[in-house]
Amino acid sequence: MSFDPNKEDYQRLGLRFAASLDGQDPQNVARSFASFGRTFARDRDSLPQTDQDRAFHLVAVAATTIDYELPFADDVRAKQLIRKGHQLLDEALQLDPTNVDAQRMKAAADIPSFEGYYDFLLDGVDSAREKSFKAAGQAAEAEPHGERARLARELALRPYLRWLSTLASKAIICGHNRQALATCQKVFELDPQDQADARFTAAIAYAKLEDEQGLEGLRRFGRKQTGLRSHDGDDAWLQIARISIAYKRHDLSTAESQLRALLGSYPFAAEAIVSQRELPDGVFARLAVPAFSEDELILAISECTVLIQEGRDRAGRGALGSWLIQAAHRIDPAGASRGLEQDSADNPKGGLSR
Amino acid sequence: MNARDEFVLRLATKRGAKLRLSDSGYAELLLAVQEDPTKFMEDASDEAFLCIAQALRRYNESRSKDEFLDDADFMRERKRRLERMRQDCAQALELDPGCTDALLLEAIAQDSDLDALLDRLLEVEREASEKDGPLQAAGSGDAWDDVMVRPRLRVQATISRTCLDTGRFRMADAVGQSLIALSHSDHLGARHTCALALARLEDEEAFDALDAKFSRRGDCWLQLSRVILLFKLGRMAAARRALRGFRGLCEGGIYALLRPVMVDTYMPDRPQCDPYSFEEATVAIHEADPIIVDVPDLPQWVENQPDMREAAMSFAQRMGFDW
Numbered sequence: 001m002s003f004d005p006n007k008e009d010y011q012r013l014g015l016r017f018a019a020s021l022d023g024q025d026p027q028n029v030a031r032s033f034a035s036f037g038r039t040f041a042r043d044r045d046s047l048p049q050t051d052q053d054r055a056f057h058l059v060a061v062a063a064t065t066i067d068y069e070l071p072f073a074d075d076v077r078a079k080q081l082i083r084k085g086h087q088l089l090d091e092a093l094q095l096d097p098t099n100v101d102a103q104r105m106k107a108a109a110d111i112p113s114f115e116g117y118y119d120f121l122l123d124g125v126d127s128a129r130e131k132s133f134k135a136a137g138q139a140a141e142a143e144p145h146g147e148r149a150r151l152a153r154e155l156a157l158r159p160y161l162r163w164l165s166t167l168a169s170k171a172i173i174c175g176h177n178r179q180a181l182a183t184c185q186k187v188f189e190l191d192p193q194d195q196a197d198a199r200f201t202a203a204i205a206y207a208k209l210e211d212e213q214g215l216e217g218l219r220r221f222g223r224k225q226t227g228l229r230s231h232d233g234d235d236a237w238l239q240i241a242r243i244s245i246a247y248k249r250h251d252l253s254t255a256e257s258q259l260r261a262l263l264g265s266y267p268f269a270a271e272a273i274v275s276q277r278e279l280p281d282g283v284f285a286r287l288a289v290p291a292f293s294e295d296e297l298i299l300a301i302s303e304c305t306v307l308i309q310e311g312r313d314r315a316g317r318g319a320l321g322s323w324l325i326q327a328a329h330r331i332d333p334a335g336a337s338r339g340l341e342q343d344s345a346d347n348p349k350g351g352l353s354r
Numbered sequence: 355m356n357a358r359d360e361f362v363l364r365l366a367t368k369r370g371a372k373l374r375l376s377d378s379g380y381a382e383l384l385l386a387v388q389e390d391p392t393k394f395m396e397d398a399s400d401e402a403f404l405c406i407a408q409a410l411r412r413y414n415e416s417r418s419k420d421e422f423l424d425d426a427d428f429m430r431e432r433k434r435r436l437e438r439m440r441q442d443c444a445q446a447l448e449l450d451p452g453c454t455d456a457l458l459l460e461a462i463a464q465d466s467d468l469d470a471l472l473d474r475l476l477e478v479e480r481e482a483s484e485k486d487g488p489l490q491a492a493g494s495g496d497a498w499d500d501v502m503v504r505p506r507l508r509v510q511a512t513i514s515r516t517c518l519d520t521g522r523f524r525m526a527d528a529v530g531q532s533l534i535a536l537s538h539s540d541h542l543g544a545r546h547t548c549a550l551a552l553a554r555l556e557d558e559e560a561f562d563a564l565d566a567k568f569s570r571r572g573d574c575w576l577q578l579s580r581v582i583l584l585f586k587l588g589r590m591a592a593a594r595r596a597l598r599g600f601r602g603l604c605e606g607g608i609y610a611l612l613r614p615v616m617v618d619t620y621m622p623d624r625p626q627c628d629p630y631s632f633e634e635a636t637v638a639i640h641e642a643d644p645i646i647v648d649v650p651d652l653p654q655w656v657e658n659q660p661d662m663r664e665a666a667m668s669f670a671q672r673m674g675f676d677w
Contacts, residue, residue: 115651122588175586175649178556208648209555210524248522250472311521311644312468319520323469 002197003162003285005060008155010040012056013047015152019142020048052135055096062088062105063284071280082109098135100128100159101284104166108283118174121167132160154195161187162285165196169281172204172306180205181214194225197286200237200300207241207307210248215241229291233265236300244307247320256327263332266297270332274325274339276317278302355455355508355623357407362387363501364403365394402450406459409442413621420618432618439463439621454482454505458512458622465619472516479509489536497536507533508622511542515620518547519644527551527560534567542623546575546641553579554645556586573629574604574638578611582645585652594659601665606632609666609675610639612653614646632673 017036021029039047044057066085073081086109092102104121111117139152164187171180180201187198199222206215219238239262246255263269272294279302289295301308311319329336366387370380387394395401416435420428443460446453461474492500497507510533517526530544530551545568552561561583565576577600584593601608610632617640627634646652657663670677
């Protein structure tokens with residue numbers, strides 16, 4: 001599970017709505033709740049909400065605009081979407097200057113360099129922590145007990161989790177792999193269920209550091225988290241990290257059998273492995289896609305670019321990248337050829353399969 | 355690789371072993387061999403080595419006009435030169451199929467993709483190991499002192515560098531460290547590859563141990579690797595100090611870092627450079643390229659540090675280089 005902004009918006013208002021019904025008779029509560037979904041969709045403004053909730057809603061719309069619509073837009077539309085995203089984030093910050101998601105997302109657009117954005121996230125991590133825990137404290141006052149209290153705390157802390165997860169993933173892009181692992185560790189401590197899927201990022205960092213033991217430890221940790229995913233089995237990030245480590249050990253037969261397993265666990269995997277598309281990272285969070293879907297593999301490959309494109313290689317695909325292409329052709333020639341066609345097709349933006 | 359000196363040394367060593375000479379007798383023999391090595395050639399392996407020495411001389415001479423060629427002419431010339439090297443190696447191997455240097459140079463001159471080169475080099479070492487046993491240090495404790503073993507050490511050094519080039523940093527370090535264990539003098543500079551690999555792996559402890567092993571003598575690779583290591587670890591004040599150290603020790607180092615140039619394939623090992631010279635910096639930065647790309651904003655950070663850009667520009671101006 002990654003963070004779906006619209007679902008989170010729904011959860012926040014649902015919680016607020018439930019609290020507003022406290023003290024009413026149970027039949028009335030049941031009836032009101034039955035209509036909540038429809039009201040949320042059609043007449044959101046009529047629901048009880050705070051400025052923080054309104055700001056989060058704007059963040060959710062901005063996230064949808066930037067992360068889910070922009071990659072599919074033509075140039076004219078893209079400019080409109082970018083402008084719209086900025087406006088939404090500005091409005092969100094006017095309503096709730098402490099909204100750390102909006103702060104983080106705005107900085108992603110405003111700071112052009114990798115290292116600059118990384119420094120921004122690093123410098124702001126304590127402040128993001130403080131704000132989120134303060135919100136969690138306020139939520140605990142309003143909702144002291146039960147399932148609602150748990151959800152309220154979780155929702156309050158998510159912006160901090162996202163901050164940390166983004167920090168970890170940007171650390172890798174900047175080449176700060178040990179810092180990426182230390183940051184992932186913070187995520188795991190705060191959220192042992194790892195809803196943020198920071199372990200995907202950690203897998204890349206372990207592979208970058210060629211730390212096989214660390215990666216196997218992460219694999220054991222990940223196996224405990226499968227309750228959150230649609231079915232068991234290693235995720236694509238972990239699988240690519242293991243392939244990368246076997247390749248780096250020059251154990252090419254193990255690497256090839258692990259690639260075979262990867263191709264068996266995701267649909268249209270050879271295509272994705274051969275075309276190796278690079279997508280812009282989600283600005284709100286890693287894009288929410290179904291577990292073990294083709295899209296998930298495309299996302300994983302894109303994030304693993306830092307592993308795949310490493311090393312000198314004449315074709316410019318990186319040492320592992322070139323090997324993956326050749327090996328995919330050996331294992332699944334038909335799929336790999338289709339990937340090659342996709343790769344050469346006129347598809348400047350790439351993007352997910354949807 | 356100074357093939358002529360090594361050729362002389364090989365012949366003198368072989369002859370000396372047969373004659374059981376005293377030290378002064380050996381010194382006289384060495385002078386005689388230097389005078390006219392061909393008189394002391396005994397078998398096909400000597401002929402093969404001579405063939406390789408000549409091939410290397412020819413190869414290096416053919417590079418003298420490279421800087422005057424445009425890209426297309428350079429590529430044509432390079433292709434022709436590699437073709438000639440392969441022919442020369444084939445000739446040497448006809449004389450002596452076990453000539454390790456010929457096998458090494460032939461593998462490099464294939465100009466194939468780097469995974470294929472690595473496979474071939476590992477095969478060359480495996481075959482040599484089956485024939486002559488595992489590599490071990492000579493009686494003196496340094497394998498380099500046995501001139502007959504040097505070709506295999508060159509193969510190891512090339513394996514280590516090829517590992518680095520293909521993103522196999524732990525393996526690059528492991529092969530490099532085993533080479534250092536065999537030959538503490540480290541004529542082939544395996545420590546340079548190790549330094550780069552350990553920086554990339556963000557392994558400060560092992561990096562420091564390597565530096566200590568060579569009495570903290572330092573060189574362009576080590577200075578540059580330290581900058582990269584500290585930058586990666588986010589220790590920016592220390593990284594800045596290391597960068598200032600690099601600038602202070604190596605004139606033109608910052609220019610080389612900010613304006614990297616292409617360095618052609620080593621045939622078979624890295625060119626000899628004076629310590630902390632601009633040439634050494636150029637070579638070190640070329641070798642560091644697979645690691646520098648892992649810290650994409652490092653060059654920008656360097657350029658933004660006080661006086662760094664100015665240092666690079668004034669060096670360029672003094673040398674008449676473009677900026």
